[in-house]
Amino acid sequence: MKLNLDHFSVFYLNFDKVFEIAMLLDNKVPTQEDQNEQKTHTTKLTARLKAMLSTIFTAEGEGSYEFSKATGLNKTVEIKTTNAVILRSLISAIKVVDGDIDKANEGQLVLINDIELSLSNEEETRQMKLVKQGVLDRFTHEDISIGELMKTIGEDHSYLITAKKNSEQYLFKIPSEVQNEFENNYTIDDLFVGNVSLIGIYKGNREIRDLKSTFSYLTQNDTSVDDEEIEESSESESGVEKDHNNEMYRYLDLLAIVQRLEF
Template sequence: MFNIYYINYEKAFEISMLIDNKIQEKSDVEKNIVGKLNGKASLNTDNIGNVPFLNKIFPKAGVDFSGEGSRTKKVADSFKVVSTKSTILDPIYRKAIEAKKLSDNKIGNLIKIRNVSLDITNEKEILATKSLLSGVLKQIPIDETGGIDITGLLEVLLKDSSYIFSGNFKDGTITFKIPMKVENEMESQYNVTDLEIGQVTLIGVYRGIYSKKGIDGKINRLQNLSNLSKPKLDDNIETEPEKKDDDNGNEDEKTHFIDVIAIIQELTIK
């Protein structure tokens, strides 16, 4: 059994329907109750013959009676089958291949990766993006905008923003993204920070090996907008090479990218 932290319901529903597109709506359980009746009786008139006059009415005789029968009762119980996100995800969970080594997977494999600890790698961008998407700029007058709805424009530019997660596995690192929303991003009242506490199980599609720098450049929308806003320098002007931030580690490090369908917590119930 499992509990869902995050699920991309649209992806999960489509894949689940490919596995089996029959959704049970009702379950009927019939109970047959069978009863068997046995009986035996006897009549002996020997003693009656000793009574005057009755011996003429009841001749001496011995009679045995026996009978056998059965009774069947049928009871039908009807149950309503409730379809939830967990029931949609369950066939995907059972069909997914458990990853022992990431390097053994092929692109397109439906896999589940157990016991992964996760970290958010773009916390600064998340804070800035959420502040902009929450409409904070509506309260701040901006001169020389020419009547442009800056907040509306940013919502369009940043609507594809995502959380970028990274985790370590047996033979490498894992990277995946979750679309960013202002609210209701997680299931069951969880929030994004809950994914950084303890170990979780990932269910998704293996997409191959990429460089971390390349993945971040494709996903991080706010950083891309920031790069566009930087003034271009004349080609003849020599510039110093950009220094790498040692805290970020090796930017050319390779990572296994997963197209995540769901993040779950596996349950043990006795």
């Protein structure tokens, strides 16, 4: 079993969950350390004293002199606690990687290396993005702001993301927010360019339709639509193609998405 994640940059981090788990592993957060450097210089001097003492004594004398000097230097190093530093402490505790995922127990920390992601509820996501950015705010019905109403309905909206590696399929969700969803100014679309690594808590097998939100619940249970709309809505659930709804995925309670770096 090899973690294969020595250096990385962070795309997404659920900081609250990661910090909580990191504190369970070790609740001591270093803030600074002292480095002590000590050097000792020793010099031994031997001199024949005949020339100096011959004028006084007829005997020959020999003496020695030893000089020792110690120099101490204390350095105080400030330790920066960044998101990546906290995440690294959690990564070191992972025992299960994708090659051993069939042996994973529910609740174990897992690492899925080098995997390509895809957005399953893209249509719904694009709609909710526009709503949360205020596109519908100026539209009202009986003095009720349509935009504000939709924002309330979409508060628990999440990106439903799937991934496949070898014969295994993975599923997880990321809460959708207006700003600061991702680290380092990344956006949702950046996740789908190239491979990334996933860190999460294994939650067993799930179907996409098991993951619900207020918006998807209301749209799937709208009884006011006509027969044609019902037939059309049956083609998808939560903006997800029907073909994928019955597939089983290994579900992860996602903690972080990172990009592995090579130096």
